[in-house]
Amino acid sequence: MLTLGLLIQFNQPMKQKLLVLGFLLSCLTVFSQDYFPKNDGVKTTNNNYTAFTNAKIYVTPTQIIENGTLLIQNGKVVNAGASVSIPQNATVVNLEGKQIYPSFIDIYSGFGIAKPKRASGGGRSAQYNGSREGYYWNDHIMPEAHGVSSFKFDSKKAGELVKAGFGAVNTHLEDGIMRGTSMLVTLNDKDGDETRILDQDAANHLSFRKSVASRQSYPTSIMGGMALIRQVYHDSKWYANGNSDTKDRSLEAVAKNKNLPQIIDAGSAANALRADKIANEFGMNFIIKGGGDEYADIAAIKRTNASFIVPIKFPAAYDVSDPYAASMVELSQMKHWNHAPTNPGVLAKNGVQFALTTADLKSTKDFKSNLMKAIKHGLDETKALEALTTVPARLLGKSNMIGSLNKGSIANFLITSGDIFNKKTTLHENWVQGNKNVINNMNVKDIRGDYDLKIVGNTYSLKLSGELSKLKSEVKKDTVKMASKVTYKDGWLNLFYIPFDEKEERFVRLTAAIGDSDNLSGNGTLASGSLTNWSATKTADKEDDKSGKDGKDGVDGKNGGKGGKGGKAGSTADKDPVLMPLTYPNNAFGFKTNPKAENLLFKNATVWTNEAEGIMESADVLVKNGRIAQVGKDLSDPSAKVIDATGKHLTSGVIDEHSHIAAASINEAGHNNSAEVTIEDVIEANDIGIYRNLSGGVTTIQILHGSANPIGGRSAILKLKWGEDADGLLFKGAPKYIKFALGENVKQSNWNSFSRFPQTRMGVEQVFVDNFTRAREYEAKWKAYNGLSKKAKARAKAPRYDIEMETMVEILNKERFISCHSYVQSEINMLMKVAEQFDFKIQTFTHILEGYKVADKMKEHGVGGSTFSDWWAYKYEVNDAIPYNGAIMHSAGVVTAFNSDDAEMSRRLNQEAAKAIKYGGLSEEEAWKFVTLNPAKLLQIDDKVGSIKVGKHADLVLWSDHPMSIYAKAEKTIIEGVTYFDSARDEQLNKDILKERNMLINMMLKAKNSGMKTQPPKKKVKEDFHCDTVEQF
């Protein structure tokens, strides 16, 4: 040691030297392993036992020893049982009346591993390429990372966690989509890493969030993130089979870690389902970290069969005391506040295996109170304990090590004064690897109670109450209360008060050492400064807690307060929390129970058939089993509910060929080809846009990828079945589509981005030619490979599976169809020529604002046009856009539709159709087809929807007036016989929503008045997407 110190002395300036020396000294004491040389003394070993006797021991949450002994040695459990023989070299701790639990485990943590700094730079000049060599091409894929390599034990945070009852954490580098391995480490601050690191590759971690350390653009969306994860899995398998000519340490790591527990940070119930989808595709099991909103979609969560990690974080009530500010808080936000504490309980009741985590908590201090809240909201106590002990241990495959007090387990355990989830229970000690951490000294004498305080001839009444660690005092002369303060620590009591007759606010200061006696005595200093002795005789033990604190946890704030004398806390005074009903989806205008299909008979309507029958006056339409059963006059069916449609118009549902509602993301802008992404991955079934569309008679939409790149993503075609989950919304049996785009957006003309090909329309063409050429070659390679004999296959290198190219091959093979965003005639012409060169045809041009200039060519190619009725002048390429476009294309024989590309316009496409009458003089019947039958044709679903024809889906709208009249309102919107929108129900819901909001606001006000934490009102902002929206990811 000295030598070391001297060495440093010669080389370092004085001040630094001392610091360094100190550091080394402490390091050396920490890292003293058995086989290390010893230079600071003699070798000492301690193989003594410690026996904890007479305690109630929870070996596991369900295996309980009422009066047992826990025996530990060298940081491990030797035995736990009712009759454990205690060796001679044991120190014995009598825990009579106390309980022992395994310490908690936090399975999801970033403990001791600093997050990387956000990469500098900015502006909009995106970085498209990765920045590493020898790793995967995408910087956000870092499966080769090891949390342990940047681990530094954080004593302060460890202390907080130990105080909250934790003994071990699974910690990883919280950065990137693939994050590499986590380490399992105890919170033992007495020993070093050599002791506390239990496993340095405990689990493999993923997320849907990009690394902050890289500015690589791809992926810009969650759907890109999902596609990327899939591609990595394909690549790693391919790589592991020896097919790659180059080295990729990332792909090697994926293969190496594939048998570890796979933990993915989903962050929300919707993303949890997305994660599960990927896991299923690859035959994997993800342990999914949720977002605390799983309760709202519990059926789907349960179906995943996945294990979950859920944060025990609940939103604070919004401070709604300013009614105007309060009006900005959405019902869904308030309902989440109301329901969030039920989340763990709901998961438990539905048999979902889950662990709890402190991750996402602002302060570890909130852990216990939140846990108690969850229990109060229905979480079974045993399940709670399991979620903190045996479940995380099992999920990590470490049940033999942690999470229980079975023989051989690490000696991580808690000593408490009673049941661990009782509010009044004190956590005394948290032992970690056999090292004691005192949280609340169990040997502190309870001095709470009433006393007669005698001092210089006066007798006052003294009351000591509250928690022992935060004692409160009350000093009174008869009924006059005097200002006072008390501290009680390490066996010493200090009491200050201002005597009632003291004019100058001077204190009397008393002190006493606490002994065995119930009475107190000591000396003190009077207000005048003179010394004196004092004593206090105990007259009464402390009263039962009146649970003044309980009120703070009460949902309605009425609890607590003045409990009757001897009233038991936590029982009668605590009312069950009031919960607003859940709906599907769980926000405004949701259904309490999902509506069912009905047989319906519309009588005496003006029926717009879109068929040879044309517009039928005074006609009837019968709906049975979700299909159109009959169209005609004087129909009857006893099974059907009759709807009098006299004076009203009945049409097939409006179809929007180009929509961007109900999606979590729209553009994957990170590459010029993103054929690997699909909107089906990111459907948002709870988007209010769905309900708003229904209110405008829309029944089917195509959610198109945006126009950020020439080859966009795959679309989703939905039926707007409000209340169904994402899968339930998909249009069954619809063909597959993909979005392409041309022009200014893909050239990135309207913002400062000059680094991505293409920058001109010349380049756009080459992107297509290049990708289709490569797709042909890709297909040929696979064909050749698949044609090999088994033997030859074993010798040959397999081609790489490329999701993007697979999609391109689908297009070439006419299994997937293109809807292409387009503006000017040159580019429209170009894409048709490219398609013809590769022997397929474009299905639809969308936007297609100069379609009228090449309508003859479009007709010849056989492509349809889905355009805006009258949009123009928003950018240079729409300078020649004219509202007559639809009429001209139609006149040239092109199947023409009007679409929205807009969450507002989509709900009144009926009015937009009328513009084809104004601009271009279309007949009413033909104009109406622009938003019904024609988009159905473009989507190739016209055999199912788009007209009122026997056998087709009963997707119908009942209008108050001529459907294209400005005065028309959708009264009922029906999909497959189910009424999803009804204007009478809508009016009622408007009233119900106000009522529900009012109730929740009152609950929040009560919560605030009862002293609960609040947060300022915040308005959720969700952007309405357009083609060119690049969302934050």
Add this chain to the structure above:
Amino acid sequence: MKNLYKSLLASIFAVSTVVAQQTPASAQSETITINGATAHIGNGQVIENSVVVFKDGKITYIGTQAQNVGGKMIDAKGKHVYPGFIVPNASLGLSEIDAVRPTRDFDELGELIPHVKAKIAYNAESKVVESMRPNGVLLGQITPRGGTISGTSSVMQFDAWNWEDAVVKADDGIHLNWPSSFTFGRWWLGEDPGAKPDKKYAENVGAIKDFMHQAKAYLKGGQSEKNLPYEAVKGLYDGTQKLFVHAGGKKEIVDAVNFAANEGIKMVLVHGNQAHLVADLLVKNKVPVVLDRSHRNPNMDDEDVRLAYKMAKILIDKDVMVTIGMEGQMERMNTRNIPFYAGTYAAYGVPKEKAVEMITLNAAKVLGIDADYGSLETGKSATLFISEGDALDMRTNIISHAFIQGREVSLETHQTKLWKRYMGKYHGK
């Protein structure tokens, strides 16, 4: 089929040969009489089978008696005649192509710039402006955007050689974007993008009040050096200009109305998303509302999905004077849809003639041009149009004639020319 298009084309070309394209019409040279139309007066009244006569740009007769005054007769039996629609709070002519920066002239640098005047940049030959006329939109208040006090607007007519020619009422109003009491998180800095109460709201409002008080003091005289911004608000204090306050929320509206009342300034509320919640205050202070287009989504998920459609009725029922303006996404090219916004307000409870009044006489009153414009009344400007049917409905808003100050204006546009060229290409002439 082909024949149908041929006959359609024939009618198109027949019209187009009569009127010169896009050249501003010259002054009315002969008396014009429109016979037989349903006349929508603009004040809520309708005259069936009407006779409308105008001479030298002014309406000389409206009623049901046949007039034998010579000149030109237009037989409009079964058709409808309306006063030209008027759009307050529009920015037509201040930008041609939204995404092309060189064409954008609506937002000047600076926070408090009342001295900046919209009329100066108004492009009388804008292709977007000319596309208003075939929909019956003939006048507008051209308004700058951005900043806190964006500048000064002017009322213009849409058939002119240049901005001087276009001016109907110069510098009619000052436009003030009232601060929001909410602030939005800056997501690009990693903040929650949601809105939360803005702690600086009072400070931001204070800055406006300070400016106005300083201006008021300055205007009392005694200053040797000119201050252009202060000079520019003179009209607010002498009553010749109105203050158009752009505000949406209840709190902002109340603060703005109280501010204007204290200053003795004539105020018009623009937007007024929550105006229905403080309607009494608006009525008491005689503050009219320039509503936004009805074709809007609700501000919140919880809101009545049709609240925007119902807003005009709610306000009119509370006796608030309402007109419709045009600000926001793609506002310029969409300004031609003003009749249909009124139509949608009518679908949700406003009587049809009241809906017409919203975009005619009410708009004229708000802009202070109702002595000459906004209704079909004797002595007023002959600024009107003839529609095949209900001009608030897309199906029937088909305009055959439009007059501004008695001048028959062209209904041709860049767009109709392209239509005809390509119909000609495919279907022959």
